[in-house]
Amino acid sequence: MSARDLSCERDGRVLFAGLDFQLPAGTALQVEGANGAGKSTLIRTLIGSASDYHGDISWRGKVFPGALAAMRSELLYIGHHAGVRRGLSPLENLAWYGAAAEDAMAALDAVGLYGFEDTLCQQLSAGQNRRVALARLYLPAAPQLWILDEPLAALDVVGVESLESCMHGHLQRGGSVLLTSHQPVRIQPLVKVNLADFQPQESHLEAEYGV
Numbered sequence: 282m283s284a285r286d287l288s289c290e291r292d293g294r295v296l297f298a299g300l301d302f303q304l305p306a307g308t309a310l311q312v313e314g315a316n317g318a319g320k321s322t323l324i325r326t327l328i329g330s331a332s333d334y335h336g337d338i339s340w341r342g343k344v345f346p347g348a349l350a351a352m353r354s355e356l357l358y359i360g361h362h363a364g365v366r367r368g369l370s371p372l373e374n375l376a377w378y379g380a381a382a383e384d385a386m387a388a389l390d391a392v393g394l395y396g397f398e399d400t401l402c403q404q405l406s407a408g409q410n411r412r413v414a415l416a417r418l419y420l421p422a423a424p425q426l427w428i429l430d431e432p433l434a435a436l437d438v439v440g441v442e443s444l445e446s447c448m449h450g451h452l453q454r455g456g457s458v459l460l461t462s463h464q465p466v467r468i469q470p471l472v473k474v475n476l477a478d479f480q481p482q483e484s485h486l487e488a489e490y491g492v
C-alpha cells in the first residue's frame with residue numbers, strides 16, 4: 282500500500298496534508314499522533330470507509346477507488362472498537378468470521394483465552410474482548426495486509442508481547458502491518474509516520490479547501 286500527497290479534513294479542520302508513505306511487503310508502519318490528530322480517520326480512509334480525501338492511495342500499484350476491491354480481498358482490519366459481538370461466545374465470534382472450530386480453538390488458546398471459549402463476550406473484561414478480536418490474527422491463512430487501530434490498547438504486558446511476536450511473524454512471512462499506537466511497538470522493520478509532521482501550509486489550505 283502507498284499514499285501520495287494525502288490530505289483529509291473533518292468538521293472544517295485539516296487533520297493532515299501532504300502525507301506520503303510506502304508500505305512494502307514485509308514491513309510495518311506505525312501512525313503516530315496526539316488524541317484527535319486524525320489517526321483513525323486516516324485508517325478509515327485507507328480501508329475505503331471514507332472517500333472524502335485528496336491525493337492518491339494505491340494498492341499493488343493501482344489507485345483507489347479502482348483498487349479498493351482488490352485491497353479489501355487481502356485486508357484484515359481490526360478497528361478501534363473491538364468489533365466483537367457481545368451476545369456470542371469467543372468461539373462463535375470466530376466462527377462468524379468463517380474459522381473452523383479447531384483453528385478457532387488454537388487461536389483463542391494463543392491469545393490466552395483457553396477456558397473462556399464458550400463464555401459470552403459480554404461477561405468478559407475489556408482486555409479479554411480485545412483478545413477475542415485479535416484472535417483473528419492467529420487464524421491460518423491470515424490475509425496479507427493487516428490494518429489495526431490501537432491493537433495494543435487494553436492488553437497487559439504478556440498480551441502486548443504476544444501480539445508483537447504475532448505481528449513480527451506476519452512480517453517475516455511477507456505480510457504488511459499498518460497500525461496506530463500510543464505506545465512503542467517492538468517489531469522490525471518498522472517505519473513511523475507522525476501526523477504532526479503533515480500539517481497544512483496556508484497556500485495548500487487555500488488551494489484545497491478555500492479557507
Ligand SMILES: Nc1ncnc2c1ncn2[C@@H]1O[C@H](COP(=O)(O)OP(=O)(O)OP(=O)(O)O)[C@@H](O)[C@H]1O
Nearest residue numbers: 291292296314315316317318319320321322323361
Ligand atoms: N465524521 C466526523 N465528523 C466530524 N468530525 C470528525 C469525524 N470523524 C472524526 N472527526 C474529528 O476528527 C478529529 C480526528 O479524529 P480521529 O478519531 O481520527 O483521531 P485519532 O487521532 O484517532 O484520536 P485518538 O488518539 O483520540 O483515538 C477529531 O477531532 C474528531 O472529532
